[in-house]
Amino acid sequence: EKLCDYGAEALENAELLAILIGSGTPNDSAVGLAGRILDKAGNDLRALVGFDLKRLCRFRGMGIAKSCAILAAVELAKRINSEGG
Numbered sequence: 001e002k003l004c005d006y007g008a009e010a011l012e013n014a015e016l017l018a019i020l021i022g023s024g025t026p027n028d029s030a031v032g033l034a035g036r037i038l039d040k041a042g043n044d045l046r047a048l049v050g051f052d053l054k055r056l057c058r059f060r061g062m063g064i065a066k067s068c069a070i071l072a073a074v075e076l077a078k079r080i081n082s083e084g085g
Contacts, residue, residue: 013045014038020069025061033061037070048074 003011003019011019017034024030037059041047048070056067 013043017070020073021062021066022069028061033059037062049078 002015008016014031014034017037018024018030021030021034024033028036037048037051037056038045040059041051051070051074053064053067053071056062056070057064
């Protein structure tokens with residue numbers, strides 16, 4: 001809803017990552033889960049490039065599908081960057 005109302009640029013990094021994750025756990029929201037991942041990345045989005053499937057799946061609430069969504073987004077960002085975009 002926030003993205004629709006204000007645009008993607010208005011969202012925090014954890015909120016953007018939470019959109020990719022989709023859902024959290026019974027004890028943690030998707031934003032909370034995204035925040036834990038970002039904490040492990042030193043709050044540096046570029047550090048997500050170094051995360052692999054196994055590392056992402058170690059977070060409670062992150063299965064293969066959610067982890068693959070993040071890895072796909074990271075790969076897209078890398079490709080955009082390499083194309084000079």
